[in-house]
Amino acid sequence: xxxxxxxxxxxxRSLVDHLLAEGAAVRALTxxxxxxxxxxxxxxxRADLTDPASLGPALHGADxxxxxxxxxxxxxxxxxxxxxxxxxxxxxxxNSSIAVSEGPQDADNFLARMHGAVEDAVRASGLxxxxxxxxxxxxxxxxxxxxxxxxxxxRDPHPGAATSPVHEDDLAAVAGAALLDTTGAxxxxxxxxxxxxxxxxxxxxxxxxxxxxxxxRVETIPEEQAAEERATPGVPKEVLLQLFRLFATAVGTTAxxxxxxxxxxxxxxxxxxxxxxxxxxDFR
Numbered sequence: 626x627x628x629x630x631x632x633x634x635x636x637x638r639s640l641v642d643h644l645l646a647e648g649a650a651v652r653a654l655t656x657x658x659x660x661x662x663x664x665x666x667x668x669x670x671r672a673d674l675t676d677p678a679s680l681g682p683a684l685h686g687a688d689x690x691x692x693x694x695x696x697x698x699x700x701x702x703x704x705x706x707x708x709x710x711x712x713x714x715x716x717x718x719x720n721s722s723i724a725v726s727e728g729p730q731d732a733d734n735f736l737a738r739m740h741g742a743v744e745d746a747v748r749a750s751g752l753x754x755x756x757x758x759x760x761x762x763x764x765x766x767x768x769x770x771x772x773x774x775x776x777x778x779x780r781d782p783h784p785g786a787a788t789s790p791v792h793e794d795d796l797a798a799v800a801g802a803a804l805l806d807t808t809g810a811x812x813x814x815x816x817x818x819x820x821x822x823x824x825x826x827x828x829x830x831x832x833x834x835x836x837x838x839x840x841x842r843v844e845t846i847p848e849e850q851a852a853e854e855r856a857t858p859g860v861p862k863e864v865l866l867q868l869f870r871l872f873a874t875a876v877g878t879t880a881x882x883x884x885x886x887x888x889x890x891x892x893x894x895x896x897x898x899x900x901x902x903x904x905x906x907d908f909r
Contacts, residue, residue, distance in 0.1 A: 626686050627804050628652045628714075630674060630705065631693035633661050635764045636720060639797035640691060641667050647805055654683055674701040680708035689716040689804045694743060703746045716753040716812075718803045719743060720796070723760040723817055723881070724871075735867045744815075755803035755811045759796050760819035760880070761788035763900040766829055768855070770907045773833060777841045782851045784827040784843040786872035789819035789880040792895040799889045816885045821894045823880035826872075829897060836901040837908050848873075 627644055631637040632653035644651045645666050654672040655661045663669050672683040684690065690709050694702050702719075709717060721744055724736035731737035740758075747754045769779045799818050803811040824832070827843045834841030852865040886894035901908075 626650045626652055627689045627691065628654060628684055628687045629691045630654050631691075631695050631720070632663060632667075632669070634693065634695055635762070635793040636796050636800070637691075637693060638663070639794045640800055643794075643797050643801040644804065647801065649805060652683070652687065674705055677704050677708065680705060681712060684708055684712035684714055687712060687714050689718065690714050691718050691720070691800055691804060692743075692747070693720040694740065695720075702743045706743075706746045706750050706752075710750050710752065714752060716755075716804070716806075717747050717750070718755045718757060718800050719747050720800065721756045721758045721815075723758045723819065725756075725758055725815075734871065735864075736871070753812045755800075755806075755813070756815040757796060757800050757803070758815055758817045760791045760817070762796075763790040763792050763820065763897055764904075766790070766833065766897075766901070767904070767907060769830065769833070773830075773837075773839075773841055773908045777834065777839055779826075779830045779841065779843050780846045780851065780854070781826055781830075781843050782846055782848040782869050783872040783876055784830075784845055785825050785877060786875040787823050787825050787878050787880040788875065789821070789823050789882045790829065790897045790900070791818055791820040791886075792897075792900045795820075795886045795890075795894050799886060802889050811889075816889065817881070817883050818885045819881060819883045819894070821882060821896055823882060824897055832898055833901050833908050836898060837905050839909075 627649050633655050651667040653663050653667045653669045658669040658671050672679045722736050722740040724734050725741045772779050830841050830843050848869040852862045856862040
């Protein structure tokens with residue numbers, strides 16, 4: 626049995642589909658099974674990762690666990706690790722971040738600190754582990770969907786910031802390979818997973834316009850203004866400001882590109898354009 630946290634998120638949904646296609650038994654965790662919309666073949670279970678009492682039943686009988694911080698945050702993730710040990714889970718595949726370098730610079734990067742702390746907890750658990758250190762998600766472009774639909778103008782503080790956007794299906798495929806591993810080849814590996822090309826945020830907006838057949842452009846605005854406009858209860862202004870400061874350091878650079886997807890799955894990483902083609906309806 627493989628337990629998937631964050632099962633209704635972009636990576637989680639793709640991972641559930643991938644594991645089921647490989648014939649695995651899957652238990653998908655969600656706060657609201659009735660609204661999850663997951664395949665009937667998956668055992669969809671109500672679980673709140675911030676509630677330790679719900680974790681024992683959710684992990685009972687599981688051999689492997691996909692752990693995603695997006696499902697509850699760093700504190701909840703560490704609680705899940707403890708519960709996994711108690712439940713007899715053998716393997717954890719952690720959805721981590723490319724920000725983690727295991728060097729002194731991690732102390733100055735809030736994403737590295739957050740994910741690195743959970744990596745440390747997984748290592749200390751004594752369980753078999755694999756880290757999937759994903760680069761910038763292609764799906765982050767969905768934050769621009771409303772602006773593109775309404776007028777084709779994306780307001781952004783750092784349009785020249787470069788990332789190598791990675792498709793959620795590729796992250797799921799790498800995680801799936803580690804979860805299903807029968808040889809031990811993926812044990813103890815920290816995989817850095819990126820898309821196949823370095824693109825600026827302006828490049829991404831232009832790609833969206835080209836795919837949907839409508840003109841798109843970026844209007845540069847101050848960080849403070851962007852953070853105020855995009856802040857939500859789940860992503861407060863201060864977190865956005867920290868993220869924008871990281872983007873500022875990526876202006877004028879070339880983002881790292883790895884061949885991890887091809888090495889692990891046997892096929893090339895999907896391009897950002899392919900991602901947009903699959904999500905074009907969101908921008909029209």
